[in-house]
Amino acid sequence: MSWTIRKANSSDIAALVEFNCAIARETEAKELRREIVERGVARGLQQGDEVSYFVADDGTGAISSLMLTREWSDWRDGWLA
Numbered sequence: 001m002s003w004t005i006r007k008a009n010s011s012d013i014a015a016l017v018e019f020n021c022a023i024a025r026e027t028e029a030k031e032l033r034r035e036i037v038e039r040g041v042a043r044g045l046q047q048g049d050e051v052s053y054f055v056a057d058d059g060t061g062a063i064s065s066l067m068l069t070r071e072w073s074d075w076r077d078g079w080l081a
Helices: 011-028 032-043
Strands: 004-007 053-058 062-069 071-073 079-080
Touching: 011 032, 011 053, 011 062, 032 053
Parallel strands: none
Antiparallel strands: 004 053, 053 062, 071 079
């Protein structure tokens, strides 16, 4: 099986929501409200350089994801991911 890494887009929202809900369920036994997660993912995709989503795509759609957020570090006088 081959797959590629690409920047996520709005067609990936459903998969990103599912991945987020699954990780909350697995790691914290918590059920997230899907409508809030969907709204948050959609807004995250609009944040430009502040938030970046990437997905592994096997040709049929996203099979995994990564979200990077920028954080200002006064200790390092620069941005961190």
